[in-house]
Amino acid sequence: MTTSTRTIAELDAGQTIQAYEVMRELRPHLTDPDEFVELVRAQRREGYRLVVSYEADRVVSLAGFRHLNSLYAGSHLYIDDLSTLPDARGKGHAGALLRWVDEEARRLGCVGVHLDSGTPRHDAHRLYLASGFVIPAFHFAKSL
Template sequence: MKIEELEADRTWLAFDPMRQLRPHLTSTGFVKLVNEVQRPEGYRLVASWDGELGRVVAAVGFRQVTSLAYGRHLVIDDLSTILAARGRGHATRLLAWSEREARRLGCEHIHLDAGTHRYEAHRLYLRTGFTIAAFHFTRRL
């Protein structure tokens, strides 16, 4: 298992795991959105490679932000593993990598949202030290 940050020319490598989480995206749309919109806003993408499969099987996308409520913190926007590689520790290692990076950047917290139906993800986050600290409300416009 190898973890590495993906630069813009390698964004496409993370499409398979991200498609599990964001099935509405096409590979071209994913690369374009990440590289042309999200990266300029500070989004970064880190991948976990599976040695047996020889490809990226999990990825985390995050950004650093500062708010009045929480100070400097890391926001994980996307974390996903392909179905065939779940339960092998890829997401746990990506969360650990994210924590080290947050500390290196001087962040005080890591934040992430998880859909209310994503029970397996909830278990992972609680098991790795996250707490349920707030409700996240949305309103479609």
């Protein structure tokens, strides 16, 4: 998908490194680019995919997602990661990626798209709500 200011494309395994800078905005604990590529390689074996938004030839936004099946949600795409570089925010990149993921979910016969979002990410929440997401539950986690 291409507009006058952006191109949306899925990255293959050899292109993963292109997403590193954008992923660091969301996951600052990922401090080693080679480790990032290895982690994504492992996730790809579990169905993880990366789609990005380019501004010119620079990746400025990304969505990482998986196709899952569950008893509570049926067949759905789960967005693990959605991130945009600060200087590219407000230009529609994340919204375009969400629309791309919606279309991919439809293509795959999914009944929905799911994601979790950290509680202080109010700008992201506004985008999700404006994009048709609802808040049907709380997410609980326990560290071991």
